[in-house]
Amino acid sequence: MGSVQIVTTILAAAITAVAVWLAVRAVLKMVAVIRLGQPAPERFTDKVARARTMLVETAGHTRMLKWGVVGAAHWFVMVGFVVLSLLVLEAYFEVVTTDGGLPIIGHWTIFGLVTEIIGVLGLVGILVLMAIRLRNRPTRPGGRSRFTGSTMWQGYFVEWIVLLVLIFGFVIRGFKVATDHFEFPFWATPVSHAVGAVLPDWADGVSVAAVIKIVISMTWLIVISLNVTMGVAWHRFLAFPNIFFKREPTKPAGSGLGALRPMTSQGKPLDFEEADPEKDQFGVAHVEQFSWKGLLDFSTCTECGRCQSQCPAWNTGKPLSPKLLILSLRDHAYAKAPYLLAGGGKDLTGEEKATQAQLAHLDVLALAEADKPLIGTAEEGGVIDPDVLWSCTTCGACVEQCPVDIEHVDHIVDMRRYQVLIESSFPSEAGVMLRNLENKGNPWGAPQNTREDWTKGLDFEVPRVGEVDDFEYLFWVGCAGAFEDRAKKTTRAVATLLNEAGVKFAILGEGETCSGDPARRIGNEFVFQMLAQQNVETLNEAFEGRDKAKRKIVATCPHCFNTLGNEYGQLGGEFEVVHHTQLLAHLVATGKLTPVQPVDGGVTYHDPCYLGRHNRVFAAPREVLGDAIAGDLTEMPRNSERSFCCGAGGARMWMEEKIGKRINVDRVEEAMATGAKTVAVGCPFCSTMLSDGVNGKGAGEQVEVIDVASVLLRSVKPEQPQGGKETAPIGG
Numbered sequence: 001m002g003s004v005q006i007v008t009t010i011l012a013a014a015i016t017a018v019a020v021w022l023a024v025r026a027v028l029k030m031v032a033v034i035r036l037g038q039p040a041p042e043r044f045t046d047k048v049a050r051a052r053t054m055l056v057e058t059a060g061h062t063r064m065l066k067w068g069v070v071g072a073a074h075w076f077v078m079v080g081f082v083v084l085s086l087l088v089l090e091a092y093f094e095v096v097t098t099d100g101g102l103p104i105i106g107h108w109t110i111f112g113l114v115t116e117i118i119g120v121l122g123l124v125g126i127l128v129l130m131a132i133r134l135r136n137r138p139t140r141p142g143g144r145s146r147f148t149g150s151t152m153w154q155g156y157f158v159e160w161i162v163l164l165v166l167i168f169g170f171v172i173r174g175f176k177v178a179t180d181h182f183e184f185p186f187w188a189t190p191v192s193h194a195v196g197a198v199l200p201d202w203a204d205g206v207s208v209a210a211v212i213k214i215v216i217s218m219t220w221l222i223v224i225s226l227n228v229t230m231g232v233a234w235h236r237f238l239a240f241p242n243i244f245f246k247r248e249p250t251k252p253a254g255s256g257l258g259a260l261r262p263m264t265s266q267g268k269p270l271d272f273e274e275a276d277p278e279k280d281q282f283g284v285a286h287v288e289q290f291s292w293k294g295l296l297d298f299s300t301c302t303e304c305g306r307c308q309s310q311c312p313a314w315n316t317g318k319p320l321s322p323k324l325l326i327l328s329l330r331d332h333a334y335a336k337a338p339y340l341l342a343g344g345g346k347d348l349t350g351e352e353k354a355t356q357a358q359l360a361h362l363d364v365l366a367l368a369e370a371d372k373p374l375i376g377t378a379e380e381g382g383v384i385d386p387d388v389l390w391s392c393t394t395c396g397a398c399v400e401q402c403p404v405d406i407e408h409v410d411h412i413v414d415m416r417r418y419q420v421l422i423e424s425s426f427p428s429e430a431g432v433m434l435r436n437l438e439n440k441g442n443p444w445g446a447p448q449n450t451r452e453d454w455t456k457g458l459d460f461e462v463p464r465v466g467e468v469d470d471f472e473y474l475f476w477v478g479c480a481g482a483f484e485d486r487a488k489k490t491t492r493a494v495a496t497l498l499n500e501a502g503v504k505f506a507i508l509g510e511g512e513t514c515s516g517d518p519a520r521r522i523g524n525e526f527v528f529q530m531l532a533q534q535n536v537e538t539l540n541e542a543f544e545g546r547d548k549a550k551r552k553i554v555a556t557c558p559h560c561f562n563t564l565g566n567e568y569g570q571l572g573g574e575f576e577v578v579h580h581t582q583l584l585a586h587l588v589a590t591g592k593l594t595p596v597q598p599v600d601g602g603v604t605y606h607d608p609c610y611l612g613r614h615n616r617v618f619a620a621p622r623e624v625l626g627d628a629i630a631g632d633l634t635e636m637p638r639n640s641e642r643s644f645c646c647g648a649g650g651a652r653m654w655m656e657e658k659i660g661k662r663i664n665v666d667r668v669e670e671a672m673a674t675g676a677k678t679v680a681v682g683c684p685f686c687s688t689m690l691s692d693g694v695n696g697k698g699a700g701e702q703v704e705v706i707d708v709a710s711v712l713l714r715s716v717k718p719e720q721p722q723g724g725k726e727t728a729p730i731g732g
């Protein structure tokens, strides 16, 4: 060992010792913070499925590859990180001796070849990612960026480290070539040979380049260890457990979509017949009341901003960005952690749990952070502004896009639950809707005895459950379908088509009440459970004696479809629920319905969030339209998984939209830009929002918003009176 090697070896050992010590300390700190969260025992089920999904999503980059170029570039960088870690390990042999290398595999030509290829592709990948980050930098002239609000220096730092480590990998090999210590042939390592051709024959070059590579790598480890909230770096490790512990591991995409998590206290679902707000946690009032998986979510965020780029609230100038919300919760959790770890925290009656002695030596910043209300305005020092919390439509675009499976909607609703149930703090205009749900069983407050009014004037009898037993489908009409003028036309169209196709169906009539979706999404779990339990009882009675496969329900409202199909199971109601577009597509495909006159003028289709993203029903409505219209469907730029919300979900239908541009107007502009004369929808709320948007643009005479079922009816029964355009004002 020469004098240069003595110096490089000491330097490598010293910086590695410091980095490893800091890294161990950082990991212990993160684990301690994540463990502050509430239990989530359901995250430990299905371990095989979880492991499989984790491997598919990470090795296959299934989420990332939805964004083609950036996904591919990130894949090469990820593989480069894993495989080229071996080359960092090899550098420890090279600082000791100039012809050092990894034992055994380090001498295989295949090792030389694979690392060469991955090194080159990793270099290309990181240069592409750097170019994308620069092109989308928040400070660029014009336009909003998905990186707005991200900690940019951290992204640049990580990318430069990766670039330099890759470059120094080739420099080390180049010095080996130049000094004739390289054992791999030219055909397997052409780039290394090319680099060697321009480097001098310097005997100590290998060790010096190797120590520089180690110093760069360990600098990275030291910096991230001193910044435990640096998700852009830590996600390399945290993405694996975060995906492993996702809510529903068998779901191919968007595990945090569809059903909401039940309200839990100490990891157990709450039953309101026994729940006590002095003993049980009602929603989330403090950051430590999220589950440990919530705290893991916050720690894992890479700040990539994909969620932000798709969010309807953010894109229309509201203060909500799902990314910034997660980052605020993360920063608050880590800043408050010293207080919590010292024994601090409030019990459910609001009393401090720690003694004065426990808090005596705490940093004042941690104490100040602990005093911040989780929900509060800037003047109140709140972590999350109420306008942020209430801007969410629960559309799920953020969850759909997140490459590390963060479950934003669950976290937002958990915070809403506390605000509504304990603080009674929510947009006042939604109070009318909640009162109507409690007193009348529907959000409009319409009399229950008018639920069947939509059947009047039909030229066939609509059977009721109880009057007939041999129905195949229970037709769940929904409150909009029963009381709202436009939606009533959809209800009549569906009933007419089912009757035409000879489907045996029956309605509950006055036995039906609101599914509870708006109550649950606004955070009023109490009203949701009250309505849902009543409906589950009614439905169980209607289907008495039938097994699940024969407990079939067809619903026209995607919110009812989602709640009945995905959430009633949490309360003992197991049903086979289909959306009307799925049933109609089946009836057309099997020849029970025959479109005879194509609807012309151009048609575009708006995917409702709770049908599409939340339940993956993208094809059926398009199949129905494909059979019923002249020519091809004209897609909007944002369609299917990336569809843009109408603005009504998450109980936003019953709140005023006071900030920024109206979401429905944004969507209508996109629909009208296609030139289509018909905007087809599959949801009564989308119908209302888009109709209002079209009318607001003064285009009510040129563009019609209409349900897919009504388009089909026009094609199947062109002689049927259609009752005018569906852009009539809301009726009671």
Ligand code: SF4
Pocket: 307, 310, 311, 312, 313, 314, 320, 321, 322, 391, 392, 393, 394, 395, 396, 397, 398, 399, 408, 409
């Ligand atoms: S659910 Fe939709 S509105 Fe809410 S934060 Fe996510 S993208 Fe934004």
Ligand code: SF4
Pocket: 300, 301, 302, 303, 304, 305, 306, 307, 308, 322, 323, 326, 398, 401, 402, 403, 404, 405, 406
């Ligand atoms: S998409 Fe996921 S990882 Fe990316 S910024 Fe949003 S929450 Fe963070």
